[in-house]
Amino acid sequence: MNSQAEVRVPVLIVGGSLVGLSASLFLGRLGIAHMLVEKHSDTSRHPRGRGNNVRTMELFRVAGVESQIREAASVLADNHGILQAGSLTGDDQEWLFKEIDPGGGLARFSPAGWCLCSQNDLEPVLLHCARELGGDLRFSHELMSFDQDRDGVGALVKDRETGEHITVRADYLIAADGPRSPVREELGIGRSGPGDLFHNVSITFRAPALADAVGDRRFIACYLTNPEADGALLPVDNREQWVFHAPWHPDRGETLEDFTDTRCIEHIRRATGVPGMDIEITGKAPWHAAERVADRYAAGRVFLAGDSAHEMSPTGAFGSNTGIQDAHNLAWKLAAVINGSAGPALLETYEAERRPVARVTSARASARSAEHSHPGYDAPTGGGRQSGVLTVALGYCYPEGAVVDADPELPVVPERMRLTGEPGTRAPHMWLHRAGVRLSTLDLYERSFVLLTDAEGAVWQPAAERAAARWNVPLEAYRVGTRPDDDLAPADGAGDWAEIHGTNPGGAVLVRPDGFVAWRAEGPVADPEAALHEVMGFLLCRG
Helix, strand or coil, rough: CCCCCCEEEEEECCCCCCHHHHHHHHHHHCCCCCEECCCCCCCCCCCCCCECCHHHHHHHCCCCCCCHHHHCCCCCCCCCCCCEEEECCCEEEEEEEEECCHHHHHHCCCCCCCEECHHHHHHHHHHHHHCCCEEEECCCCCEEEEEEEECCEEEEEEEEECCCCEEEEEEEEECCCCCCCCHHHHHCCCCCCCCEEEEEEEEEEEECCCHHCCCCCCCCCEEEEECCEEEEECCCCCCCCEEEEECCCCCCCHHHCCCHHHHHHHHHHHHHHCCCCCEEEECCCEEEEEEECCCCEEEEEEECHHCCEEEECCCCCCHHHHHHHHHHHHHHHHHHHHCCCCCHHHHHHHHCCCHHHHHHHHHHHHHHHHHHHCCCCCCCCCCCCCCCHHHHHHCCCCCCCCCCCCCCCCCCCCCCCCCCCCCCCCCCCEEECCEEEEEEHHHHHHCCEEEEEEHCCCCCCHHHHHHHHCCCCEEEEEEEECCCCEEEECCCCCCCCCCCCCCCCCCCCEEECCEEEEEEEEECCCHHHHHHHHHHHHHHCCC
8 A cells, every 4th residue: 555654633533524524613713733534525415414503503603604504504594393294285283393492582591593504504614614724624535543652643544536545643533433433443432321212214305396285384394194104304495305204114124225216205105195296216315313322432532522422313403413512622622732721631521521411412312202203213202301402402511520619419401591600501691792893702702711700800800811821821801891991891681790690799700612611709709819720720630
């Protein structure tokens, strides 16, 4: 084989789907050089993984790509809710829910909103933006092998177009290589959980006449419950392009070859209640709903993210969102360690924070599939009170990890939303003005730690400057108030900063680069500099 000279990068990302591309985007925003390798020749061409929840859209907002994503998703911008029906033409119709955000209550918690953008539309946006930031993203490149030592990771990568091999030396490796992750298998990391839940074949097809049967019902998905032909119908463009998820039963000896075009066409006709409809099958792809979480999220300098770390039922769109949020959590920590701001032990908090979230979220996804009677899933409903989708998507917290004074009894996903500035929770959203520009508090959190206080806590700002210099860490400090010399002014109707963040006048809130509260002083302290010195030392794992 032909070998090239060794390529040296701080981070090697294996896998170029949603999670790998998001990791590249987030690292690029933080100025961390990296290489991404993906064995396929291009981004996904199959419309799947379409639900991007509010937390994910917050991350994309801060990363500067929200508008591009919403433009790519514009064709489905008016689609909301899940319909359950015996057919599209009968009287048996029930909305499982009709609006994602009925009444607009989400605006109290976030500057962003849900976005229905299929994977085949979202990935090209992420790829373009990651490359604009200087990321070295190589498709048609496959990881052949890797090993690691105390100083880094060595990898052999094959260019599938030329047959050439590249030797890559990286400080760290992110495995975003899917549920059958070769990297995870090579590391010998097991997985726990119920396992396979159900199987579907995703069928893409063209049927212009179907739009007449759908009418003005702009659903995200329609669960069709004909016992002889059930499945889930999803619009691609609300006109001609559609997707149908047909139950597949390999446990009964059913093979993918059994899903001929003729069978698929007849199944879709019976399910929709439109006999004789002209249908052109354009693609088929199997997928498996499962509930599994990796027993470990890291081994040495190698980290799992996305489906390599957890598999989830698709109902509620939790899986890809949890993976994108994995990548965001890991990116700022890798940046801090690579830049020398933090000690390597900071990376141990990745598993401590993200694995409990995956365990709770995957269980909630399975429960939601049962609640909605997802086609192909024969499972009992029940199990007591469940947290709502928004609470799972946005209200999760980190009782352990890179946080100080978090309540260890705080549930990873509470029953009700409680974004009130507690350490370990996502920092509260509040509209502000800075130099005449309207922004959310969440827009402040990306490239540095941020300390917020008020006019009564002016002593925190010089303390933050000295802490930043002492620890060589990016740390911005802002005063929030209505005085002329305050840095940030609450927008009209935004409320009281201290009350929203759970502090009293003279207190302060320290927020991590990922937007989670790292520590909170609920009032004035005797020595702000000493307090910040101790807190930053703990957070940065530098003693």
